[in-house]
Amino acid sequence: MTMIQALNSALDNMMERDPNVLTFGEDVGYFGGVFKVTEHLQKKYGAKRCFDAPINENGIAGVAIGMAAYGLRPVIEIQFADYMYPAYDQLVSEAARLRYRSAGDFTAPLTVRMPYGGGIRGGQTHSQSPEALFTHVAGLKTVIPSTPYDAKGLLISCIEEDDPVIFMEPKRIYNGPFDGFHDRQVSPWSKHAASEVPEGYYKIPLGKANIVREGEAVTVLAYGTMVHVALAAAEEAGIDAEVIDLRTLVPVDNETIEASISKTGRCVIVHEATRTSGYGAELSAMIQERCFYKLEAPIQRVTGYDTPYPHSLEWEYFPTPPRIIKAMRRVMEA
Template sequence: MNMIQAINSAMDVMMARDPNVIVMGEDVGYFGGVFRATAGLQAKYGKTRVFDTPITEIGIIGVAVGMGAYGLRPVPEIQFADYIYPALDQLVSEAARLRYRSAGEFISPITVRSPFGGGIFGGQTHSQSPEGIFTHISGIKTVIPSTPYDAKGLLIASIEDNDPTIFFEPKRIYNGPFHGHYDRPAKTWAAHPGGEVPAGYYRVDLGKAAVVRPGNDVTILCYGTMVHVVTSTIDELGPEFGGLDAEIIDLRTLVPLDIEAIEASVKKTGRCLIVHEATRTGGFGAELATLVQERCFYHLEAPIERVTGFDTPYPHSLEWAYFPGPVRIGTALKKLLKD
């Protein structure tokens, strides 16, 4: 399966297992979603369990919070992460606080799915990476898969979780990981069909990072599309470094964060590079750098490096310069390894 198929399979599996699982959002019903992630679900489960909503993000999330409080498990889709901002009040003031405010009498088991990130020529209003905003909100979990297998398992775990979860789907790799140059437009890439994904139920627990590639020279922390960018870059630049033994860690969930895996890796390698697509200031990489410094200071052999998007509004015409790629990642690695 590719990631779209895996996400669709996760919702299908959970709707079959639990009649309280509801899918809702703009065009998710008959049309099957703008990226086809919900294709076929309405035909299979009916219009009362998979239904279209008006174009009102605050209404979508507000209704989902109410549904969750009364025992349902809604999976609302926000068509693009850029459109989620009108719903912030419902997410921050209602969903995130409901269990605490009611002393556990009510919960908010909603899973908000949304495509995020650039790379599909979507322009300023279809390409943002706002994950850092949600990691700051106590009471909300933030999940970002990088593979079809993880996408299905993490989505199932999110739907089963009793707390609200923001499930960001990196649309640049919706149709499979790509090989070649990650600093060039998509038309130059060769698409990969995806990965092995079990057809039935399984879960990938939240809060568990994955070691994509073990190594001893440097720890690279990344998530989503950047996992593939980093892996491709290490393959490309390895000969230039005389062989680069980098440990690549896919965080998978930002909240809860697998800080134990990060700490163990950095203490082993002594060096840390953080890569994410979102803008630099206030990005989640700043939190990662602080945590590494607090826990691994006496093991560090070089200052922590970050490679991120730039502090600009999303630059539609220059998005391929905006994305972290081999040139900027290579420059950061040279600084880390110069000693």
């Protein structure tokens, strides 16, 4: 399956298993979503469980929070992560605080799906990576998959959570891993877009990172599309790098990170979002607190630039294998 197909399968599995699961958002129903993640679900489960919403993200989130407090398990789609700002107040002020404010009488088993990041030349209003805005909010979990297999298993876990989860989907790899993605002259979509994903129900626990490449020289932390970029960099440079796919940003798997850095003594953090106050800064602080005496060199961050997202220059904006290789060599030479 591609990631799109895997996400569709996750929703299908959960809607079949649990009548309280429903999904809605802009173009989610009859059309099946702009990226076709919800395709055929309205036909199979009816317009009361898969339906379209007005162009009103604040309203979509507010209605979903009410549904969740009532006992349903809504999965809403914010069509692009860039559109989530009108809904931000509902998610921060209501969903994230509901359990605490009600002393546990109410919860918000709500999953918020949103495609994020660049790769489709969508420009400033369709390409942002705002994950740090959610990881800062107590009461929200934040999840970002990097493979179709993980996407399905993680989404099922999110839907079964009793608290709100932000589920961010890297649309640059919606249709498969990249083939020559670090070369602007090569089509970014892989010729081998499918990967093995079971059709049935399975879960991947939240808060557990995945070591996708073992190594001894340097630890590289990444998530989403950047996992594939980091792997390409390690292979291209021939560096014995250990690449860790975080998968869940909150809660983050501190134990796996700490164990890896205790082994390598070096760390490079990669994310597509802008550098200042990005999630890499939180990772860096945590590593300094937990692993200071294990470090052999300063932590390096390879990120997007502190600029508005460029339209025509998005491939210059992305972290690339050459930039990651430079950072890995810098920490290894220190």
